[in-house]
Amino acid sequence: MGKQHNRRIFAGFxxxxxxxxxxxxxxxxxxxxxxxxxxxHEGIDACECKYYSMTKQSFCEMVEVDGEWVDxxxxxxxxxxxxxxxxxxxxxxxxxxxxxxxxxxxxLLAYESRSYCRAKTYTDYAKDxxxxxxxxxxxxxxxxxxxxxxxxxGKQDFDILKEDLKFLNDCLKTVLKSYGTYFxxxxxxxxxxxxxxxxxxxxxxxxxxxxxxxxxxLAAALKARDDADGVCRLHKRK
Numbered sequence: 001m002g003k004q005h006n007r008r009i010f011a012g013f014x015x016x017x018x019x020x021x022x023x024x025x026x027x028x029x030x031x032x033x034x035x036x037x038x039x040x041h042e043g044i045d046a047c048e049c050k051y052y053s054m055t056k057q058s059f060c061e062m063v064e065v066d067g068e069w070v071d072x073x074x075x076x077x078x079x080x081x082x083x084x085x086x087x088x089x090x091x092x093x094x095x096x097x098x099x100x101x102x103x104x105x106x107x108l109l110a111y112e113s114r115s116y117c118r119a120k121t122y123t124d125y126a127k128d129x130x131x132x133x134x135x136x137x138x139x140x141x142x143x144x145x146x147x148x149x150x151x152x153x154g155k156q157d158f159d160i161l162k163e164d165l166k167f168l169n170d171c172l173k174t175v176l177k178s179y180g181t182y183f184x185x186x187x188x189x190x191x192x193x194x195x196x197x198x199x200x201x202x203x204x205x206x207x208x209x210x211x212x213x214x215x216x217x218l219a220a221a222l223k224a225r226d227d228a229d230g231v232c233r234l235h236k237r238k
Contacts, residue, residue, distance in 0.1 A: 007060060009038060011097050013079040017063050017072055021079070025094050027056060039094075045085050051092070083131040084124060087215075090208055110138040110151050116160040118235045122219035125234065129168050129218070130187045140165055171221050179214045186211070 009027050016022060025039045036056035041049040062069045086096035114132070119125035129136075139151040140161055152158045172180050185191045191199070197207045226232050 009056065009059065010075065012081070013044065013076040014040075014073040015076050017065055017070055017074075021076070022073070023081075023085075025051070025089065044079070045082075045088065049088075049092075084127050087127050087131075087211075091212060109135045110142055113151050113153055116152075116157050116164075117233050120235050122223045122234070123215060125222050126215045126218040129164055129222075130183070130215070133165075133168065133187050134190070136161055137165060167222075167225060168218075171218065175221055176214070176217060179217075182210060182214060 009024060011024050011026060014022050014024060020042065021044050022040045022042050023044070025041070027036055027038050029035065030037050038054045038056055038059045039051060040054070041051050043049060059073060061072050063072050064070075081097060089096050119128050140158075142150040143152065143158060143161075149155070149158055152161055172183055176183075182196075185199070186196055193204050193207045193211075196202070197204050200207075202210075222233070226234075
């Protein structure tokens with residue numbers, strides 16, 4: 001057994017001594033022994049990943065590398081978790097991290113460029129459209145009113161932005177009409193799962209289930225659009 005460096009373990013990203021990243025989901029007690037156990041997954045996202053457990057004692061061990069003793073895992077607070085990652089954790093049955101509420105300047109966010117058509121699956125595409133909808137709509141309106149590209153890298157990205165906004169709005173008026181109120185309250189007004197559940201007399205599990213159904217149906221609509229157009233708008237692997 002290596003040397004011990006007992007410390008508090010937070011949810012978040014850590015880098016292993018060999019350079020690989022893991023994400024710590026939680027630290028929980030073993031039901032039989034009471035020993036603290038770390039739940040984590042490897043990599044920097046939670047899409048179709050496997051979850052593992054390790055005793056806190058093992059997690060906090062130090063290992064010898066090139067003649068020096070170093071922590072087996074080093075916390076990486078500068079690596080931010082994405083909204084898609086959080087949703088993937090929730091879909092996997094875990095809670096996302098508790099974030100401190102900070103005021104968001106939506107005007108400034110709209111001026112920041114973001115990449116489009118980067119999703120590798122239609123489910124991730126649907127999540128991306130929803131989580132970025134409010135800022136994307138603001139970004140689109142800025143481009144139109146100021147007659148210049150703002151927050152997009154040229155005409156191609158602007159056309160993608162315009163097409164996706166129209167498609168999502170059309171879906172919410174037709175095949176996804178039953179989700180209109182849910183989408184507005186969650187993704188436009190920004191209600192948390194807890195607040196939405198309280199407002200509609202639901203439990204959080206039911207809200208998570210509703211969100212998964214909505215995302216799945218939107219993903220199916222995105223795929224149907226591609227099939228009808230004879231194209232694939234997913235990110236192409238090189």
